[in-house]
Amino acid sequence: MKKRCYYEVLGIARTASEEEIKKSYRRVAIKYHPDKNQGDKEAEEKFKEASEAYQVLSDPQKREIYDNYGHDGLSNAGYRGFSGFEDVFASFGSIFGDIFGFSTGRQNSSMAGSDLRCDLRISFHEAVFGTTKEIEINKRKVCSVCDGSGAKKGVSPEKCPACGGRGYITQAAGFFSVRSVCNRCGGKGVIIKEVCDNCQGTGREFEKKKIKVRIPAGVDSDSRIRLRGEGEGGINGAPDGDLHIFIYPEAHEFYERRDEHLFARLPISFVQAALGDAITVETLEGKEKIKIPPGTQNGDVFRLDGKGVPRLHSFGRGDIYLEITVTVPRELTKHQEKLLREFAKVSSQ
Numbered sequence: 001m002k003k004r005c006y007y008e009v010l011g012i013a014r015t016a017s018e019e020e021i022k023k024s025y026r027r028v029a030i031k032y033h034p035d036k037n038q039g040d041k042e043a044e045e046k047f048k049e050a051s052e053a054y055q056v057l058s059d060p061q062k063r064e065i066y067d068n069y070g071h072d073g074l075s076n077a078g079y080r081g082f083s084g085f086e087d088v089f090a091s092f093g094s095i096f097g098d099i100f101g102f103s104t105g106r107q108n109s110s111m112a113g114s115d116l117r118c119d120l121r122i123s124f125h126e127a128v129f130g131t132t133k134e135i136e137i138n139k140r141k142v143c144s145v146c147d148g149s150g151a152k153k154g155v156s157p158e159k160c161p162a163c164g165g166r167g168y169i170t171q172a173a174g175f176f177s178v179r180s181v182c183n184r185c186g187g188k189g190v191i192i193k194e195v196c197d198n199c200q201g202t203g204r205e206f207e208k209k210k211i212k213v214r215i216p217a218g219v220d221s222d223s224r225i226r227l228r229g230e231g232e233g234g235i236n237g238a239p240d241g242d243l244h245i246f247i248y249p250e251a252h253e254f255y256e257r258r259d260e261h262l263f264a265r266l267p268i269s270f271v272q273a274a275l276g277d278a279i280t281v282e283t284l285e286g287k288e289k290i291k292i293p294p295g296t297q298n299g300d301v302f303r304l305d306g307k308g309v310p311r312l313h314s315f316g317r318g319d320i321y322l323e324i325t326v327t328v329p330r331e332l333t334k335h336q337e338k339l340l341r342e343f344a345k346v347s348s349q
Contacts, residue, residue: 003071006053014067018058025054076226078115078242113140113232113241120245122215124257127249128284128309130217137211137243140204141233146196148203148235155194160185204233213245218260218312223247254282260309260318266302267325268292283307283320290322298326 007014010024028050030036037043056062056074065073118135126133142148151157159165162184169182181187195201211230219225224246231241255262266281276294280287283304290302301323308318332340 004049006057006066009049009053010057016057021054021057025050025058029054077244078112112238113234115241116231116243118243118245119248120213120215121248121250122219124250124252125284126215127219127247128217130219130310131215133213133215135211135213135245136208137230138206138208139232141207141240143196143199143203143205145198145205146203149192150196150199150201150203151192152194152196155192157188157190157192160189160191163189165189203235211243215247216312217310219247219249220257220259220312221248223312255320257309260311262308262318262320264320264322265325266322267327268296269327270329273297273324273326281322284309292324296324296326298324300324 007016010016010021010028012020012024016024029047032043032047032050034044034047037047056066056079062074062077062079065077065079069076116137116139118137120133120135122131122133143150145153149157160167160182163169163182167182167185167187167189169180182189185191192201196203199205209230211227213225213227215225224244227243227245229240230243233240251257252262255264257263262284266279268277268279272279272292273296274294276296277292278289279292280289284307288304288307290304301321304320304322306317307320310317329336
């Protein structure tokens with residue numbers, strides 16, 4: 001089934017503010033809340049759809065991805081949405097605390113690890129021809145001592161007597177009920193009497209990890225590399241997040257890059273333009289001679305085929321374009337001036 005536009009789901013414009021998004025979601029969520037529409041599968045789907053839209057549009061990073069790349073972009077970035085309205089309560093409790101004044105859902109549910117971002121600066125040459133870089137990231141992973149339980153080694157968590165291990169209790173909220181986090185266990189469903197000394201009961205610990213990243217030839221400033229599973233560790237067996245590497249190549253001192261092509265201005269003298277010459281230019285592979293034919297004009301462009309940047313994830317390379325700039329001397333010797341006047345005289349005949 002094709003997903004509807006999230007802005008359409010909430011009935012808002014693409015320029016809607018954070019407050020407008022929240023207000024619209026509250027209206028739709030109240031209308032289709034499962035406690036108000038018990039047994040109505042269509043209402044359950046609309047409730048889930050609206051919650052999904054709010055989760056994306058209220059998050060600046062997810063909203064930017066969605067605005068630029070749509071549902072496919074979110075999917076490629078690891079966002080999976082909700083499988084059902086129970087999943088909304090289990091994984092999305094903070095929204096209801098913000099919208100309705102209650103928190104819902106069980107906090108010890110499986111939850112995928114967060115994605116991480118790394119900004120990587122590389123040289124112009126590395127961007128053109130590719131390279132391998134080693135980066136170091138600091139991320140959270142499942143505690144190596146308690147395996148994520150949060151309890152001291154040898155001590156098992158106990159089921160919370162207040163909520164019966166569900167992690168939530170039901171509270172009345174106007175004309176429908178809302179599942180709120182259990183005050184006794186904090187939504188975890190279990191009580192840990194002796195916490196793990198290594199993670200202090202959080203179930204996760206920090207680690208520094210070195211990762212080798214292969215940079216393909218032809219990357220540019222809008223290139224991103226995604227390493228699956230290299231983000232933060234998931235909770236209760238859920239998958240780890242991903243690491244997103246944003247590439248920032250340095251500029252070249254002579255060439256301006258436009259996609260796979262390189263552009264530069266090549267200054268030559270009046271004499272070289274008039275009589276022609278062979279000029280040595282610096283390319284990406286080294287020096288190369290190009291022939292300047294007699295009568296070359298200011299603004300003429302010479303192309304060096306296949307001397308540009310390799311096409312990213314494709315075959316072939318771009319070209320180098322050299323625009324001729326004829327330079328005029330600011331000062332002339334008397335002899336040079338005499339010769340030019342003679343040239344002008346001959347040319348006017």
